Amino acid sequence: MVVTGACRRAGHRAEILRRYLAGAPGARPHLGLGPSSLLPEFRRITPEHPVFRIHELQTGAPPSAEGR
Template sequence: MYAGGRPNRLARWLNDVSAWQYRHGILTLGGRGVTLEVRGRASGRAVEFPLVLVRLGGQRYVVSMLGAEAQWVRNLRADEGRAVLRAPHPEPVRLVEVPVEQRAPILRRYLDLAPGARPHVSVDRRAPLAEFEKIAADYPVLRVESA
């Protein structure tokens, strides 16, 4: 559903439905389902999409299951990490990239929480942490900080 790192028509529709549900506090997966809003780097308009929020060690994180070339990651980088997290209430946030050497445990927890991401990540969710360390550079992990 994400050939070339972009959602096809079905994935866009499913993302829209999930984003609407999360934004309205419906079926939020126990607080894991959130909607992230970023500004398009070319259009300047707000773009919303659903993500899974990872809580670990007292911090909140989001992960790009499609890697660094995902459009939302590129938009976020162009806007210096500024975004709005809706869980379900809007919260202006800044997303800060986690250093590669710190990503492995977050990626493992992410795969536990986000079954839809598992086909996009090349490591099994039950793999040893060392396997996650090998792929950590391929998947941006961003810490959520209040703006």
């Protein structure tokens, strides 16, 4: 399996971070925001918190037995 990532544009990061925070309460101390924080507050912190979309690349070959 090969995994690649692409950094999301800044315009989408605030909403992604807000949804992430709603599902990952342990992230709250790291982001410094709470579940009731407004979207403009998330926009303020986006420069310090890059967001990536992870993709699995299909190589077409079955995994080798050596990698197990």
